[in-house]
Amino acid sequence: MSVAFTPMETRLPLDPMLPQPAVIQAIQPEAAGISTFTLKFSDPAEAAAYRFQPGQFNMLYLPGFGEVAISLSSDPNEPGRLGHTIRYAGSVTRAIGRLKVGDVIGVRGPYGSAWPMEAGLGKNLVLVAGGIGLAPLRPVILAVLRERQAFQRVVLLYGARTPADLLYTAEFASWQEHGIEVHPTVDIGNESWRGLVGVVPQLFYRIRVDAKQTLVLTCGPEIMMRFVIYEALARRIAKDSIFVSMERNMKCAVGFCGHCQFGPSFICKQGPVLKFSALEPFFGREDF
Amino acid sequence: MAESLPRVSARVLLPKASFQRVFDNLQAAGFTLLGPTVRDSAIVLEEITRVEELPLGWCDEQAPGKYRLEKKRGSRYFDYGVSSHSWKQFLFPPRRKLFSIEKHASQWTIKPNENGPGRRAFIGVRPCDLNAISIQDHVFVTGEFRDPHYSHAREQIFVLAVNCSRPSSNCFCTSMKTGPRATSGFDLALTELPEHFVVEIGSEAGSEIMRDTGWQLATAFDLGRAAQVTEQAEERIDREVRTDDLPQVLYDNLEHPRWDEVATRCLSCTNCTLVCPTCFCSTVEDSCDLRATVSERTRVWDSCFTLDFSRVHGGNNRPSIRARYRQWLTHKLASWIDQFGFSGCVGCGRCITWCPVGIDLTEELQAIRTKATP
Numbered sequence: 001m002s003v004a005f006t007p008m009e010t011r012l013p014l015d016p017m018l019p020q021p022a023v024i025q026a027i028q029p030e031a032a033g034i035s036t037f038t039l040k041f042s043d044p045a046e047a048a049a050y051r052f053q054p055g056q057f058n059m060l061y062l063p064g065f066g067e068v069a070i071s072l073s074s075d076p077n078e079p080g081r082l083g084h085t086i087r088y089a090g091s092v093t094r095a096i097g098r099l100k101v102g103d104v105i106g107v108r109g110p111y112g113s114a115w116p117m118e119a120g121l122g123k124n125l126v127l128v129a130g131g132i133g134l135a136p137l138r139p140v141i142l143a144v145l146r147e148r149q150a151f152q153r154v155v156l157l158y159g160a161r162t163p164a165d166l167l168y169t170a171e172f173a174s175w176q177e178h179g180i181e182v183h184p185t186v187d188i189g190n191e192s193w194r195g196l197v198g199v200v201p202q203l204f205y206r207i208r209v210d211a212k213q214t215l216v217l218t219c220g221p222e223i224m225m226r227f228v229i230y231e232a233l234a235r236r237i238a239k240d241s242i243f244v245s246m247e248r249n250m251k252c253a254v255g256f257c258g259h260c261q262f263g264p265s266f267i268c269k270q271g272p273v274l275k276f277s278a279l280e281p282f283f284g285r286e287d288f
Numbered sequence: 289m290a291e292s293l294p295r296v297s298a299r300v301l302l303p304k305a306s307f308q309r310v311f312d313n314l315q316a317a318g319f320t321l322l323g324p325t326v327r328d329s330a331i332v333l334e335e336i337t338r339v340e341e342l343p344l345g346w347c348d349e350q351a352p353g354k355y356r357l358e359k360k361r362g363s364r365y366f367d368y369g370v371s372s373h374s375w376k377q378f379l380f381p382p383r384r385k386l387f388s389i390e391k392h393a394s395q396w397t398i399k400p401n402e403n404g405p406g407r408r409a410f411i412g413v414r415p416c417d418l419n420a421i422s423i424q425d426h427v428f429v430t431g432e433f434r435d436p437h438y439s440h441a442r443e444q445i446f447v448l449a450v451n452c453s454r455p456s457s458n459c460f461c462t463s464m465k466t467g468p469r470a471t472s473g474f475d476l477a478l479t480e481l482p483e484h485f486v487v488e489i490g491s492e493a494g495s496e497i498m499r500d501t502g503w504q505l506a507t508a509f510d511l512g513r514a515a516q517v518t519e520q521a522e523e524r525i526d527r528e529v530r531t532d533d534l535p536q537v538l539y540d541n542l543e544h545p546r547w548d549e550v551a552t553r554c555l556s557c558t559n560c561t562l563v564c565p566t567c568f569c570s571t572v573e574d575s576c577d578l579r580a581t582v583s584e585r586t587r588v589w590d591s592c593f594t595l596d597f598s599r600v601h602g603g604n605n606r607p608s609i610r611a612r613y614r615q616w617l618t619h620k621l622a623s624w625i626d627q628f629g630f631s632g633c634v635g636c637g638r639c640i641t642w643c644p645v646g647i648d649l650t651e652e653l654q655a656i657r658t659k660a661t662p
Contacts (some may be wrong), residue, residue: 014400016433017386017572017585021396042394063389063396063583064576089601104394248605249598251571254433257590258569259597261619264626269432281539287611288542 016254019061019106020046025081027101030167031160034132036073036085037096039105051079053114054139055245055273059253060084061106065095069250069268071136072110076143082107085135085167111253113273115140116243120215124153126207128228130200130220131160134167136245136272137219145178152213157203159185159224163193181207201227204235211236217273219245226284229276242276244283262288293495294487300503301510302478302485304363308339309501310448310476314409317497319446322378323411324371329357333373336411343368350456350637353646366480369456370414370636374565375421378408379441380428386437386572386585401437409446413474415467416459416634418449420565422473426628427568437587446493449474451514452521458637460527460650466634468521479514486514529650530657531631535622537657542614546655551610553645558591560639560647561616566632569597592616617649 022039029035041047052058052072061067068090074083088097096105117140125144127137137156144154156175160166163186172182183203185196196203200220216232218225225244232242248267251257260267263282265274282288294300302310314321315337323336326343336342348368349356355372390397413421421442428438452461452468461467470477475494478485486506489495506514561567571590576583590597593612598605606612624632633649640648 015386015436017587018398018400021394021398023394042396063391063585064574064580066574067572087601102394104391104396106389106396247600249600251590255431256428256433256435256568256570257572258592259571259590261615261623263618264623266627282542285542287606287608288615 016108017252019059019067019108021104022082022107024099024101024103024105027099030085031165033097034085034087034165034167035097036083037099037105038074039082039084039107040080041107042104047080050082050110052076052082052110052139054117054143055115055136056110056112057136057253057272058082058084058107058109059111059250060092060096061108062092062095063106066092067106067251068092068096069111069253071245071272073135073138074142076139077146083138085132085138087132109253111268112271113269115217115245115273116215117143121150122152124155124209124214125151126155126157126209126214126216126232128157128200128203128216128218128220128225129159130224131165132167133218133220133224133245134158137217138168140217141175141180144180145175148178153181153209154179155181155183155207155209157183157185157200157207159187159198159200159203161187163190163195183207199227200224201231204228204231209235209237211238214241216242217245218243222246222284229283239277239280240275243273244276244279245272246274246279247272292499294489294498294503294505296489296491296495299486299488299506299511299514300498301506302487302498302501302503304365304483304485306501306503307365307485310497311337311339311411313497313499313501314446317407319407319409321409321411324366324368326357330355331357331368331371333371333375333377339365342366342412347454348456350458350641351646352458352640352648353643355641363482364453364480366412366450366478367454369452369454369459370416370638371412372563372638372642374563374636374638375410375413375417376424376565376567378405378410379421379445380424380438380568380570382589384437384587386587388582388584390582391580404440404444407444407446408441409448411448413447413449413470414452414636415449415470416461416464416636417565418447418470418473419464419466419634420636421447423566423628423630423632423634424568446497447474447476447490449477449490451477451479451518453480453517455521455525456637456641458527458640459525459635460529460637461635462522462525463527463529463531464631464633464635468525469518479517481510481513481517484510486510527637527650529635529653531621534631534653535625537653538618538622541656542618544656546652547610547614549655550613550647550652551608553647554609554613555645556593556609556612557644558593559642559644561591561593562589563638563642564620565634565636565638566620567591571596592619617652620649621653
């Protein structure tokens, strides 16, 4: 089984682990402990060449602290301005949280698979998000807004722990004006909350869709996505019409470090967006 | 002698008295030699310059959790199974600086680590280890992304393979179809006879190194004796793994009680992944000066047996040893095939030898197979 090795030039090729400096253009607070950082590459050529698709992610690097995989949450039609909605959860993201406009972050990417925008043309899209899981779906919404007529019904089922944890609420009205149905829910309400209280998968009971003409795109805690899949399957939506964005520990994003493996898939390469049919034997399995 | 250099794919006879000449030719061509030698009662891979440094007359005894060396009378340089080290450490070093960054206000100067190890000759590569190198090539070189550190080191090596004569009791290359005879991927491949080597020329570079060594074309008799060496080696291997249905057997038994049982023995010490010649997982470390002006990124070996390996915010995806052992074994023998088209195991047996509690993956696979759950 030994395979011949093809020699190459002896100079070191460019290391895919090398970050490119990018400057923070804006920091938009979204919720408690969550902000959207808009970045622009320092190198104009890099900024001009960069493109991404909804669902892809970048590796953001702070020298001395480390690197984190963060989904792009901005408009793919404006690839010169890279939005990353970041929750301050670990040592690197907390350090990013202390940065100011004008500071520099290392960026490399984009990596990973994308949401099935082409397969969704002419179909209904049901976007199901929990918490920060809305961030990688926002580029889908922004792409839909630009070509609203290219899709049938577009529905967002979205939940967070409390009303204060809901992201992008200021944009909901504009999304709705463009014919996107937005159904928010929270786990715990407060005095001013007049919306729904309950878990995200329950929101399926508020919509009716033609299973054959519908794609489900979901991102959130795995336990949420498990029940989202149950609800979708119960409505006879096909396993390969359900798309799941997965999260795993990730050190390299290029298939070298091995950390993000989920069965046969490298979440950095075949993922993060995977068809449920590809995940099924392993999804929801304890400690996998 | 009809010609001064043997042709590629020719098989020639080299007197052992001329073996140092091969070493000299390699060094004259600018290669640093890395090869087996005895240190701390084990055969390790280190820089050598002379044939006397090879483990002449040393035999190893390997069993689950056991490794012993014994000096026997004899004139064989390569009379052992596999070295304790694999070649992985030279192409994918345990620590490798990736780059440094110097920050001055908003100006970053990024300096990639472009230091390469130079030309190196691997002396005495076993066929299983040769396959392991080819497997790591697929991880680091031939995929969508290419690792420059590995590629750079890889393209500068000269491979002198040695076919096996005395496999250890932990060897199972015959099951994994990686040995005991090297079929490709080498510059020279030796089969050791009492007074001679039969040398197969694998490349132009290999042919060149045979210059002035006193080689002659091997006779049918020599070739017969060389064939006997590897045939006998093959007969001595009694450890066996059935591989034809292996991915499915593992995927069908992800909740097998054996995973719980092996977890009571496994210490999660990471030894198996470190000695494995194909395990490629790594992590990165950042360090910086006190003013955080200059920082460095270093890639270091990691293991799926550590708790940190699968940690994400809010928890760990594989908190139990059961989950981590299952990940290692199913990756090595099942999902590796999905990812790369071949198994990640070459049957070298190091993980069995160097497991401090003697866990034997061939035994684990058999247990999972024979008491398969529906």
